[in-house]
Amino acid sequence: MIADLLSPALILILGAGLVPFLRGKAKSVYLLLLPAAVWLLLLSLPEGRACTGEFWGYTLVFCRVDKLSMVFGYIFCIMTFLGLLFALQVKDDLQHTAALVYAGSTLGVIYAGDFLTLYIFWEFMAVSSTFLILASRTREARDAGFRYILVHLIGGLFLLAGIVLYVQTRGTLEFDYIGLDGAGSWLIFIGIALNAAAIPLHAWLPDAYPMGTPSSTVFLSAFTTKSAVYLMARTFPGAAPLIWIGAIMVFVPIFYAVLENDIRRVLAYSLLNQVGFMLCGIGIGTALALNGAVSHAFCHILYKALLFMAAGSVLHMTGKIKCTEIGGLYKTMPLTCLFCMVGAASISAFPLFSGFVSKSMVVSASAHEKMAVVWLILQFASAGVFHHAGIKVPFFTFFGHDSGIRTREPPWNMLLAMGLAAFMCVGLGIFPDPLYRILPFPVDYVPYTGAHVIGQLQLLMFGALAFALLILSGYYPPEIRSTNLDADWFYRMFGRGAYRVLDQGLNTVNARAEQWVRTLSTGLSVVFQNMTSGLLLFFAVNGWALLGYRGKRLEMKKYRLYADVQKGSLPIGFGAAVATVFIFLIFVCT
Amino acid sequence: MALFDKPKNVSRLLFLFYCSLILLLLAELFIHKHNAFPWEESFGFFAVYGFVSCVLLIFLAKILRLIVMRRENYYDR
Numbered sequence: 001m002i003a004d005l006l007s008p009a010l011i012l013i014l015g016a017g018l019v020p021f022l023r024g025k026a027k028s029v030y031l032l033l034l035p036a037a038v039w040l041l042l043l044s045l046p047e048g049r050a051c052t053g054e055f056w057g058y059t060l061v062f063c064r065v066d067k068l069s070m071v072f073g074y075i076f077c078i079m080t081f082l083g084l085l086f087a088l089q090v091k092d093d094l095q096h097t098a099a100l101v102y103a104g105s106t107l108g109v110i111y112a113g114d115f116l117t118l119y120i121f122w123e124f125m126a127v128s129s130t131f132l133i134l135a136s137r138t139r140e141a142r143d144a145g146f147r148y149i150l151v152h153l154i155g156g157l158f159l160l161a162g163i164v165l166y167v168q169t170r171g172t173l174e175f176d177y178i179g180l181d182g183a184g185s186w187l188i189f190i191g192i193a194l195n196a197a198a199i200p201l202h203a204w205l206p207d208a209y210p211m212g213t214p215s216s217t218v219f220l221s222a223f224t225t226k227s228a229v230y231l232m233a234r235t236f237p238g239a240a241p242l243i244w245i246g247a248i249m250v251f252v253p254i255f256y257a258v259l260e261n262d263i264r265r266v267l268a269y270s271l272l273n274q275v276g277f278m279l280c281g282i283g284i285g286t287a288l289a290l291n292g293a294v295s296h297a298f299c300h301i302l303y304k305a306l307l308f309m310a311a312g313s314v315l316h317m318t319g320k321i322k323c324t325e326i327g328g329l330y331k332t333m334p335l336t337c338l339f340c341m342v343g344a345a346s347i348s349a350f351p352l353f354s355g356f357v358s359k360s361m362v363v364s365a366s367a368h369e370k371m372a373v374v375w376l377i378l379q380f381a382s383a384g385v386f387h388h389a390g391i392k393v394p395f396f397t398f399f400g401h402d403s404g405i406r407t408r409e410p411p412w413n414m415l416l417a418m419g420l421a422a423f424m425c426v427g428l429g430i431f432p433d434p435l436y437r438i439l440p441f442p443v444d445y446v447p448y449t450g451a452h453v454i455g456q457l458q459l460l461m462f463g464a465l466a467f468a469l470l471i472l473s474g475y476y477p478p479e480i481r482s483t484n485l486d487a488d489w490f491y492r493m494f495g496r497g498a499y500r501v502l503d504q505g506l507n508t509v510n511a512r513a514e515q516w517v518r519t520l521s522t523g524l525s526v527v528f529q530n531m532t533s534g535l536l537l538f539f540a541v542n543g544w545a546l547l548g549y550r551g552k553r554l555e556m557k558k559y560r561l562y563a564d565v566q567k568g569s570l571p572i573g574f575g576a577a578v579a580t581v582f583i584f585l586i587f588v589c590t
Numbered sequence: 591m592a593l594f595d596k597p598k599n600v601s602r603l604l605f606l607f608y609c610s611l612i613l614l615l616l617a618e619l620f621i622h623k624h625n626a627f628p629w630e631e632s633f634g635f636f637a638v639y640g641f642v643s644c645v646l647l648i649f650l651a652k653i654l655r656l657i658v659m660r661r662e663n664y665y666d667r
Contacts, residue, residue, distance in 0.1 A: 258651040259659070331592040367626035375627065379636075383643040399594060450621035455630075458614050459640035465611060466644035468604065477652050483665065485658040492665060 007051050007062045007111060008038045008073065009121060012080065012104030019100065020093045028088050031096060035081040038107070042073050049113055058173040061113025067440045068294065072110045072230045074438065075298045076103065078424075079222045079305060086309050086417035087215035098131035099219045106223040110230055114173040115163045118231075122159065122195075126152035129224060132216040133208050141211040147488070147495075148208040151194070155201070159191025178235040189236060196228035198245050198279060199252060202272055203488035206256070209271075210264035210321075214312030217264060221271060221308045222301045229278045229297050233440075238285025246280025247374050249273065250381035256486065257388035261479050263311045263321050263397055267304070270347065270389040273381060274300045280378065281362035284369055287441035292361025295435055299354035299428055303346035306421040307393065310340035313410040313418070314397055320405070323479035328402030333409055337398040339418040346425040348390035348460055349382060354425045356456065357432035357447045364445070382456075383463040390460070391467050396479065533565040536578060611637075 015034045022030050051062035080103040090096065105128060108121030126149065133145040165184030167173060178185050190201070197205040209220050236242065250273050257269035274296070281293030313336045314329060315321040330337040342353070349355035359382070366375045409415060428435055436443040470476040540561055544554055594600055615634055629635055 254647065255651045255654050256658075258647060259655050328592075330594075364626075370626070372627060379639060380643045380647075383640040384647050387644050387647060402595075449624070451623045451625075454614065454617050454621055455636040458618070458634070458636035459643075461607075461611055461614055462637040462640040463644040464607070466641050466648070468607065470645070470648055476648060477655060480659070481662045483660045483662055484655075485660060485664075 009104045009108030012100045016097045016100035019096045031084045038077050063111045064113030082417050083219045088413040089411050095135040098128045102128040106227045109227045135213050135216050144208045144211040151204040155194030162187030180239050192228050192231045199249050203486050206268040207488050209268045214316040218308045221304050226297045232282050242279045242283030246276045247377045249276025254384035261323050284365050289365035291439045295358040299358040303343045303425050306343035309418045317407045323396040327400040330398040332407050339422045340394050342422040344390045344394050348386035351453045352429045354428040386460045
């Protein structure tokens with residue numbers, strides 16, 4: 001049956017092939033129809049395993065359909081639609097194709113029920129996302145893309161090594177819950193953690209994501225990290241290290257976000273912080289915590305994309321995105337400003353916005369398990385998120401000091417994409433039930449209680465008070481054009497050092513070896529040249545002496561023969577004669 | 591003149607903001623709490639925690655800046 005082979009991944013990946021052949025309106029319509037087709041397919045997928053195959057005696061499962069994979073399937077499909085809509089005005093086919101392959105391979109990862117399928121789509125994801133970074137076609141983007149792919153290939157190798165060990169011990173390629181036991185599972189864990197940008201394997205994300213084009217970064221923000229969150233939730237729920245990795249991730253990046261000057265890098269750091277909430281929830285591992293992690297991933301994809309779209313719109317219209325260069329844009333981009341503030345309210349988990357109904361599940365789960373320190377860290381981070389993503393991003397972009405830039409709203413498709421995302425952020429915040437219904441475990445969680453709403457509002461608003469007082473008093477750290485060192489310092493410096501070592505070390509060896517070979521070969525050629533002429537002269541001179549040549553004539557003949565041998569201009573007969581003499585001598589001697 | 595170019599509008603906004611803070615504190619008196627941790631009992635815990643968190647965040651960030659900040663083209667030597 002052909003329908004069995006129609007996996008959601010293949011629609012997008014194969015569909016990407018047609019993009020370069022279409023122009024104008026037809027291309028726009030085609031781009032938007034692809035995710036629509038995926039959506040229809042998702043709705044018709046039957047529960048259980050579909051599209052299975054055989055490979056060297058192992059069972060492959062292209063399409064594992066259960067509640068966990070479907071949540072991520074839905075949101076990635078929605079996100080593909082929004083991302084393509086936002087990027088419609090882009091003329092660059094490379095970006096559209098890479099985006100479709102990227103989104104498709106992420107769906108492949110989500111629905112893969114075996115490690116071979118997973119690994120292939122995993123690497124497709126790494127390569128296609130690199131092209132989204134390169135799509136900017138600047139030198140910085142090229143360098144960042146290069147570092148990005150190197151890091152991801154290393155992560156892929158960890159995953160592959162883990163898979164090999166896994167298959168060795170379990171005898172199957174299929175996977176579900178793995179749990180941390182033994183070297184193989186740890187290698188798989190590290191491979192996935194790298195894609196989830198888990199600290200300390202996070203530095204590729206704030207390094208590379210802000211280098212994309214205004215619209216490609218929107219794609220990047222959604223897929224890689226959240227597909228890794230999905231895999232963590234499937235393979236390592238309740239893994240204790242994830243609680244602390246998550247707890248560190250929620251608070252360390254916010255310090256960087258406060259200092260960072262590039263708005264898209266601020267958002268990249270806040271992405272790390274949000275993934276921290278998800279990983280922490282997965283680490284806690286109760287039904288409530290896992291529901292929280294999954295629903296938070298769902299909501300996060302929407303509002304983070306919305307924030308990156310707002311930043312992308314500003315970059316698209318003004319060509320600038322650094323705090324020191326922009327400001328006061330609410331005057332000319334009021335709608336973008338409004339959408340950005342909806343995204344900011346959602347990420348800050350304001351009541352009636354989407355973050356509130358999902359993040360609080362993770363926080364409540366930590367309270368249920370009586371994890372006081374984790375709970376305090378999560379609350380600290382909640383206030384911190386509002387501070388840097390909720391206030392700083394809209395404030396320095398659209399308000400703050402007036403940069404004098406006067407621009408217009410972005411094209412209709414960008415506004416529409418932002419409008420739809422903002423609508424969903426508010427919709428999920430007010431009516432969380434549709435989301436709660438598709439979560440992996442039954443939900444009996446009520447986000448809107450008086451204590452919760454008032455507590456959360458106090459936390460946020462008094463955090464805002466701190467911001468207001470610090471800004472008004474001038475104590476708030478000023479925006480400065482700068483680079484803030486992060487963990488990528490190590491591999492950048494390692495790379496530079498390794499390059500220097502290899503450059504100087506190997507090139508020295510190379511030069512020495514060349515020198516030796518040259519001396520040796522020159523020496524040898526001189527020896528052999530002189531040996532032949534010496535031998536030849538020896539026989540010839542004796543012959544000539546017998547024939548009665550003497551004095552000047554002999555000298556003359558000797559000189560001419562020597563010159564002939566050295567230049568190689570000897571008659572062939574001479575060589576043949578010498579050879580015959582040698583053969584005769586060998587014959588006689590042996 | 592746009593909306594926030596007038597200092598009067600800014601101070602109006604700040605006034606509304608301060609009012610909302612007081613309302614939030616008052617609202618706490620009328621809600622039923624169901625706490626997981628003992629410290630949630632105390633009045634205005636979340637308000638104090640949110641405020642202290644953000645001040646601490648900025649304070650520590652300023653220290654961090656002393657350690658990690660380099661010039662913008664640090665890596666492009």
